[in-house]
Amino acid sequence: MSTNGTNPLLKVDNLESYYGPIMAIRGVSLEVNQGQIVTVLGANGAGKTTLLKTISGVMDPEKGTVSLSGSAIQGSSPDSIVNQGMVHVPEGREIFPILSVEDNLKMGAYTRTNRAEVASDLKLVYEYFPILEERRSQEAGTLSGGQQQMLAIGRGLMAKPRIMLLDEPSLGLSPLLIKEIFTIIRRLNREQNVTMMLVEQNAKVALDVAHYGYVLELGRIVMSGEAGKLQQSKDVQEFYLGVQQETQRGQRRWKQRKTWR
Amino acid sequence: MDILQLIVSGLANGCVYGLIALGFVLIYKATEAVNFAQGDFMMLGAFITLGFTNTDYIGLPFWISVILAIGLMGILGYLLDLVVLRRMFGQSQVAMVILTIALGFVIRFIAGAIWGHEPQALESPIAGVDVRFGGLVLGMDEVVIIVVTVILTILLYLFFIRTKLGVAMQAASQNQLAAYYMGIPVKRIHSLIWALAGIVAAIAGILFASKGTIDPTAGLLGIKAFAAAVIGGFGSLPGALLGGLVVGLIEPFAARYLPAGYSQIAPYLLLVVMLIVRPHGILSQIQTKKV
Incomplete structure (x- = not known):
């Protein structure tokens, strides 16, 4: 990533992690600057979720470093990482189904002790997601998929993070809801200055909202660049945006090779 | 009057079963493991109290022994x-x-080595005292057991609904992974749940020992409490108590109105019927995940 003199908020260096004998992350390095939305694109099994889990401390890396504003956090427990200002909004919402919506949100602030601040953040979350305020006393498991995703993001916000790791917020949502969620993600980034690291399969929406992007394949970063440039890239268009390339003969080539292999 | 007395003694027994079942469910919900030593926890809690308070041993005042036993079992x-x-x-x-x-x-075996294998009676101020309500004669022990269980239930309810730690315990048991993501110290919460199960077991043990004798095999009662937990709906705290009460009530009635021996079978018979008719128990919390 371009170095603009300041230190990145999140810096991942040569990270490797394993599931037993299987190497899922094969030496990933990336940077997220303060105030940015950085997206990591990749297909199923590319290692996107594993990467986020390793960064947020749910999994421990075998090698490599993760540093949050300069201090190394790899191998720390998730509660200490949440305390240092990084929160992970997991894939598939993972809400607390039998707790009320409000209790779910309050659990997001578990590591915080200042009650007044927590209460004002709760108000803030309700401003961004008015539907959650309407359903505050309802059991979270009875919410629709989109509302549960909003709850998961809101719960993450309650930790008052400096950086938020979002794992596939578009999973299983209708195009309209995806648009709504991503509008809110962009607003949170602009208005609340929350830095975001966004992992997505839906490359189109992710590149629309992001400033910078990485492409992850089989545990390696194979490509990176400004989001606009990635959108223009032939390979990303072909393999992630589904644009069909015309060949000289005017037919689609089925055995296209990626240039990074 | 006869029936009323049967009901009260059944409820008192049921409260003890219910409290042990509560211990099972607490640990099961939080850690997805069943603690088959829960009955023995109860027995140990009773023996610790007995060891502190009986004049043959240390001879401390009853209430101090109770507090010590509850604290020790929590630790x-x-x-x-x-x-x-x-x-x-x-x-x-x-x-x-x-x-x-x-x-x-x-x-x-540790309890046997320390306190011997003979049945012993706890020197409790509530043992052997009668209370009269009009023509109804009830054991003080039975009344106290019911009252203490009700109070404990209310306290536990408030703890789980009102306090941050209690809600976090619920959260960790509903979705351990998400609790981990939110920075809830799941491992410490597990330890605290075990402490809570120990405390509840100690209270159950003291109540149990107040209405009869105990010996180191008293913990086998845990099997009946396990049946109660399943009947009530494994995974539901009110269900555990309710299951305990049902098992407690069915026993004296089976003993009174059915041929000899059926009272021992009755709880398990009910368990079998429940598993066929309503396998999730009376109060079940089954939640399917939406994608």
Whole structure:
């Protein structure tokens, strides 16, 4: 990533992690600057979720470093990482189904002790997601998929993070809801200055909202660049945006090779 | 009047079953493991109180012994999780089952080695005293058991609904992974749940010992409490209490109105019927995940 003199908020260096004998992350390095939305694109099994889990401390890396504003956090427990200002909004919402919506949100602030601040953040979350305020006393498991995703993001916000790791917020949502969620993600980034690291399969929406992007394949970063440039890239268009390339003969080539292999 | 007395004594027994069942469910919900030593926890709690208060042993005042026993059982539960069970994290359920069964044996023999294998009576101020309501004669022990259980239930309810730690315990049991993501210290919460189960077991033990004698095999009562937990709906705290009451009530009535021997079978017969008719129990919390 371009170095603009300041230190990145999140810096991942040569990270490797394993599931037993299987190497899922094969030496990933990336940077997220303060105030940015950085997206990591990749297909199923590319290692996107594993990467986020390793960064947020749910999994421990075998090698490599993760540093949050300069201090190394790899191998720390998730509660200490949440305390240092990084929160992970997991894939598939993972809400607390039998707790009320409000209790779910309050659990997001578990590591915080200042009650007044927590209460004002709760108000803030309700401003961004008015539907959650309407359903505050309802059991979270009875919410629709989109509302549960909003709850998961809101719960993450309650930790008052400096950086938020979002794992596939578009999973299983209708195009309209995806648009709504991503509008809110962009607003949170602009208005609340929350830095975001966004992992997505839906490359189109992710590149629309992001400033910078990485492409992850089989545990390696194979490509990176400004989001606009990635959108223009032939390979990303072909393999992630589904644009069909015309060949000289005017037919689609089925055995296209990626240039990074 | 006869029936009323049967009901009261059944309820009193049921409260003890219910409290042990509560211990089962607390630990099961939080850690997805069944603690088959829960009955032996109860027995140990009773013996610790007996050891402190009986004049043959230390002879402390009853209430001080009760507080000491509850505290000690809480600490024991916490340390047991911290030192032994946390190392089993990620092992199969079967390993946990066998470990807790073995733990039960260990507790039983330790209790036997310290306090002997003969049945002993706890010198409790509520044992052997009668209370009269009009023509109705009730044992003080039975009334106290019911009252204490009601109070404990209300306290536990408030704890789980109102306090941050209690809600976090619920959260960790509903979705352990998400609790982990939110920075809730799941492992410490597990230890605290074991402590809570130890405390509840100690109270159950003291109540149980107040209405009769105890010996180191008293913990086998845990099997009946396990049946009660399943009948009530394994995984539901009110269900555990309700299951305990149902089992407690069915016993004296079966003893009174059915041929000899049926009162021992009745709880398990009910268990079999429940598993066929309503396998999730009376109060079940089954939640399917939406994608």
